[in-house]
Amino acid sequence: xxxxxxxxxxxxxxxxxxxxxxxxxxxxxxxxxxxxxxxxxxxxxxxxxxxxxxxxxxxxxxxxxxxxxxxxxxxxxxxxxxxxxxxxxxxxxxxxxxxxxxxxxxxxxxx
Amino acid sequence: xxxxxxxxxxxxxxxxxxxxxxxxxxxxxxxxxxxxxxxxxxxxxxxxxxxxxxxxxxxxxxxxxxxxxxxxxxxxxxxxxxxxxxxxxxxxxxxxxxxxxxxxxxxxxxxxxx
Numbered sequence: 131x132x133x134x135x136x137x138x139x140x141x142x143x144x145x146x147x148x149x150x151x152x153x154x155x156x157x158x159x160x161x162x163x164x165x166x167x168x169x170x171x172x173x174x175x176x177x178x179x180x181x182x183x184x185x186x187x188x189x190x191x192x193x194x195x196x197x198x199x200x201x202x203x204x205x206x207x208x209x210x211x212x213x214x215x216x217x218x219x220x221x222x223x224x225x226x227x228x229x230x231x232x233x234x235x236x237x238x239x240x241x
Numbered sequence: 242x243x244x245x246x247x248x249x250x251x252x253x254x255x256x257x258x259x260x261x262x263x264x265x266x267x268x269x270x271x272x273x274x275x276x277x278x279x280x281x282x283x284x285x286x287x288x289x290x291x292x293x294x295x296x297x298x299x300x301x302x303x304x305x306x307x308x309x310x311x312x313x314x315x316x317x318x319x320x321x322x323x324x325x326x327x328x329x330x331x332x333x334x335x336x337x338x339x340x341x342x343x344x345x346x347x348x349x350x351x352x353x354x355x
Contacts, residue, residue, distance in 0.1 A: 134283075161340045173245075173332060174284075174346040181341055219283055227339030228297055229274060231283035 132157045132224050136232035143210055144240050151205040151235045153220035158198050161223040165194050165205050168217045168234070177218075178205070210239045243267065245347035247333050253353045259321035262350045266315070266335030272296075274344070275308055275318050276332040284332055290316065291339055323354045 133156045143149050153163070162181045166174040178187045178194040180203070186195040193206040203220060217234045224230060246265040254260050266273050271292050276284035287306065288298040292313035301308070305324070310316040320327055330351050336344040 136283075164344060166346070171351070173247075173348040174334075176343055176345060179343045221344075223340065223344075226297065227272065227291070228286055228289060229334070229344055230286065231276075233283045 132160075132222060132228075132230045134220060134222055134230050134232040136218075136220060136235050138235060139233065140236040140238075142238040142240065145210060145212060147210050147239075148206070148208050149210055149237070151207070151218050151220075151237070153203040153205070153232055155201045155203075155222045155230075157224070158201055159225050160198065161225065161227075163194075163196055163203050164221050164223070164229070165192075165203075166219045166221065168219060170216075174219065207237075210237075212239045212241050215239050245333055245335050245345055247331075247347035247350055249350055250348065251351050251353075253355060254323055256325055256354050257322040259319065260323055260352065261317050261319045262331050262333075262352075264316045264318070264333030264347060266333070267345055270335035270337050270345075271313070272336045272339045272342075272344075273310055273316050274334040275316070276334065278330045278332055278349070280329070287318070289339075296339065320352075323352075325354050328352055328354045 165177045180196040191208040219234045221231045273290040275287045278284040289296040290310045308318045330349040332349045334346045336342045
């Protein structure tokens with residue numbers, strides 16, 4: 131059974147700092163991994179999608195990496211801003227097509 | 242391109258009442274998911290459809306929850322009767338395929354059972 135874990139559960143950083151969010155999964159047989167952002171009271175916004183054959187994806191100040199063999203992914207946020215404050219969720223797409231989520235990391239960027 | 246549409250946005254009901262949520266996926270998306278997200282937790286998959294067929298409903302509490310996707314387009318999720326622990330946000334998502342394509346989410350329906 132696929133399990134997804136995100137560490138830390140919460141993170142508070144000063145504005146301008148670079149930071150890394152971690153995601154680990156137990157079964158390496160995945161199609162892809164997707165990072166989402168969730169603002170309070172809102173739905174999920176897709177940030178990056180990494181296919182199982184890829185090592186990383188970049189979008190603006192965001193960079194996501196995938197090491198399928200070790201069951202790990204990281205989301206790197208450069209030069210953090212208060213507007214980056216949100217909950218970040220990672221999800222893996224299993225061979226059966228299920229999208230399994232971690233618990234999320236609640237990020238707070240202080241001005 | 243229109244996103245995933247869900248309604249209503251909010252619903253408050255008393256325990257033992259019934260409630261239904263509606264989802265219209267992105268046009269052409271064959272895969273549709275319903276998730277339950279309890280406050281402070283990650284989304285939990287309730288049911289996955291491929292067109293109008295159920296792919297996975299292993300975590301759907303079938304004694305009180307039901308879902309359908311007639312004609313393989315929009316979908317409804319029903320709870321009858323509701324319990325206090327059903328208070329959560331119900332999220333609908335869709336993707337073009339079930340394997341290597343990106344999933345998109347609606348804004349969710351926040352259910353409060355009192």
